[in-house]
Amino acid sequence: xxxxxxxxxxxxxxxxxxxxxxxxxxxxxxxxxxxxxxxxxxxxxxxxxxxxxxxxxxxxxxxxxxxxxxxxxxxxxxxxxxxxxxxxxxxxxxxxxxxxxxxxxxxxxxxxxxxxxxxxxxxxxxxxxxxxxxxxxxxxxxxxxxxxxxxxxxxxxxxxxxxxxxxxxxxxxxx
Numbered sequence: 521x522x523x524x525x526x527x528x529x530x531x532x533x534x535x536x537x538x539x540x541x542x543x544x545x546x547x548x549x550x551x552x553x554x555x556x557x558x559x560x561x562x563x564x565x566x567x568x569x570x571x572x573x574x575x576x577x578x579x580x581x582x583x584x585x586x587x588x589x590x591x592x593x594x595x596x597x598x599x600x601x602x603x604x605x606x607x608x609x610x611x612x613x614x615x616x617x618x619x620x621x622x623x624x625x626x627x628x629x630x631x632x633x634x635x636x637x638x639x640x641x642x643x644x645x646x647x648x649x650x651x652x653x654x655x656x657x658x659x660x661x662x663x664x665x666x667x668x669x670x671x672x673x674x675x676x677x678x679x680x681x682x683x684x685x686x687x688x689x690x691x692x693x694x695x
Contacts, residue, residue, distance in 0.1 A: 560604035566596040567618070569625055578603045578614075583636040583690065585614035589681075591625040605690070612637040612690050617683035621650030627681045631671035637688035642670040646680035655683065 565576045569591045577586040580603045587601060602615045614634055632642075642665045647656040662677045663670060670684055 560602060562600055562602040564598055564600050567591060567599045567623070567625060568596050569593055571628065573629070576601060579635075580605055580612070583612040583634065583688075585616075585635075585686070586633045587616045587630070587684070588633070589630040590628045592628060593626045594624050597623055597625060610690055610692065611640075612688045614686045614688070615684065617645075617648045619648075619650075621653060621682060622647045623680070623682045626679045627672070627677075628679065629672050629677075630681055630684075631669055632684050632686060633669045634686060634688045635668070637690045638667045639665060639670070639686055639688045641685075641687040643685050644670060644681060645683040645685075646678070648683035 559580075561578055561580055563576075563578055567589065568574055571590060571592055573588060573590045575586055575588040576599075577584060578601050579585075583603070583605060585601065585603050597618055598620075599616065599618050602613070604613050605611070606613075612634065614632065616632060630644075644658040644663045645655045646658055647653065649655045658677075658680070662673055664673050668688075670686060672681075
C-alpha cells in the first residue's frame with residue numbers, strides 16, 4: 521500500500537503513481553539529454569556507517585531532493601538517487617535505493633526532503649526489488665510524510681531501509 525499525503529490529491533494519487541513510475545523507469549534508462557524536458561539525473565553515492573549524520577542531494581532545474589541519514593554497522597554501501605521531472609513539468613520524482621536490494625546497515629534515522637514541490641505520494645521500503653524478490657514496504661507507522669519530507673518515526677522505525685520513492689506535484693502558474 522502507498523502513503524497518500526492526506527491533502528486534496530488523495531483521490532488522484534493512485535492514478536499518478538503508475539504513470540510516475542513508468543516515467544521514472546524511462547528516465548533511469550535514458551541517456552542524459554534524451555528526455556523531452558529537463559534531463560533526468562541518476563547519481564551513485566556511498567551510504568556510510570559510523571553513526572554520523574550524512575546527506576546527499578541532487579537537483580534538476582527548480583527542484584531538488586536531499587537524503588539525510590545516520591547508519592551503523594558494516595561497511596559503505598553503494599546507493600543511487602534518481603531525480604526527474606515529467607514532460608508537462610507537473611511532477612517531480614525522487615527515488616533513493618540500494619540497487620542490490622537489501623541494505624545490511626542499521627539506520628538510526630533518515631529523511632528525504634524535496635524542494636520546489638509538494639509531496640503527493642511517498643513510500644519507504646525495507647527491501648528493494650531485485651530479481652524475483654519484490655519491494656517490501658515499511659509499515660505505515662514506521663515513517664511519516666509531510667508536504668516536503670519523508671522521514672523515520674522516532675520509536676516506531678525498525679532500522680531497516682533500502683528504498684524511498686517520492687512523487688511531488690510542482691507549482692503551476694494558472695492563466
